[in-house]
Amino acid sequence: MTNPIVGITEKQLTAISKYLSFVLRHKPDAIGLKLDSCGWASIDELVDKTTEHPLTAELVDLVAETNDKQRFAINSNRTKIRANQGHSIDVDLALTPLIPPEKLLHGTAERFCASIQEQGLSKGNRHHVHLTESKTVAASVGSRYGKLKVLEIDSKKMHEQGFIFYRSANNVWLVDNVPTEFIHWHIS
Known part of the structure; x- marks a missing residue:
């Protein structure tokens, strides 16, 4: 199945999502990407440094918005992206402690x-x-x-x-x- 927004298949979207997870959660240095202390990366820098996939800002936005597990967040002015959790690198997600459900x-x-x-x-x-x-x-x-x-x-x-x-x-x-x-x- 091809996504009509960018002419890309679901299989390609999944591959890009896995790639973004790898780079944003574990190895930003694999492409020389800089994350800030809260794990945010410039979308423009991510696009510029990615050679493994044909990546555009629109495609990054599409992957973030359509990921079934909502693995990514994009900031309000749509210039930065980060993984929501699962990092093996040191980032501060600025999470607030909450009372969990019973189970x-x-x-x-x-x-x-x-x-x-x-x-x-x-x-x-x-x-x-x-x-x-x-x-x-x-x-x-x-x-x-x-x-x-x-x-x-x-x-x-x-x-x-x-x-x-x-x-x-x-x-x-x-x-x-x-x-x-x-x-x-x-x-x-």
Whole structure:
């Protein structure tokens, strides 16, 4: 299927989205792109430095606006872009702590369950553990890595015990870690 706005296929849009995720979340230096302290990059600079894909400001805008997971934000005057979360580089997303819902979900693969039962959920090389209110989203994320397991997190109890939660612009709940005592294994 071709997108009528720019004459580009959905497959090409997906490839560009993955490329933008890589550059904006993990390796801006791979193309010599400069991010500010909050993770924002100039769209013009991104377009100028990208050689892997035919990129225009309009195409960057289209990818950001149509990404089903809302991975990107564009500033109000449409000159800058950033990833909403998932960074392995040091950025300050300027998130405000929020009270989470009573329960949140985390999608993973069964092959990771033994480690999670021992250590809980850890952020690894990212800034936070990602949680969601949606079983569909948790299932989509977890099934990418193998046989699906959706875990229920007692986020209310975590919050009551001092854990700090944030919610990204695309409604992903973020926390530093989830100890095993807050994980319920009966969901899927």
